[in-house]
Amino acid sequence: MSQTPSDVPEPLPPLPKAERKGLTLAIGILAGAVLSALVWIPFWKSQNPSPVPLVIVPLFKIAIGITLIVATRRFRFAGLGLMLSMLVGAMIFFGACMGNLNIK
Numbered sequence: 159m160s161q162t163p164s165d166v167p168e169p170l171p172p173l174p175k176a177e178r179k180g181l182t183l184a185i186g187i188l189a190g191a192v193l194s195a196l197v198w199i200p201f202w203k204s205q206n207p208s209p210v211p212l213v214i215v216p217l218f219k220i221a222i223g224i225t226l227i228v229a230t231r232r233f234r235f236a237g238l239g240l241m242l243s244m245l246v247g248a249m250i251f252f253g254a255c256m257g258n259l260n261i262k
Contacts, residue, residue: 179235182235186235186241187240190219190241190242191243191247193247194243194246194247195250198215198247198250223240226240
């Protein structure tokens, strides 16, 4: 069965620039939040937590975020989202702190 040109659906038009910016911002925030969750949750489950992740994770996010903002025009909003995700990471960190308090 061959398809005639009228049976083939037309391709979707590309997203407008504003929607692409919002999508890359959301992807940057989500990627940073996932990174924070992967670090902070096991960090507090360990018996002898090291202070290294407290410094390395924010520095990593700042370095990658600034690189994306400055060096790439296409992923500028992803870098901004990664920087904004540090707020989400701080909430995950303090939530993990509160979850491990032993209040009697």
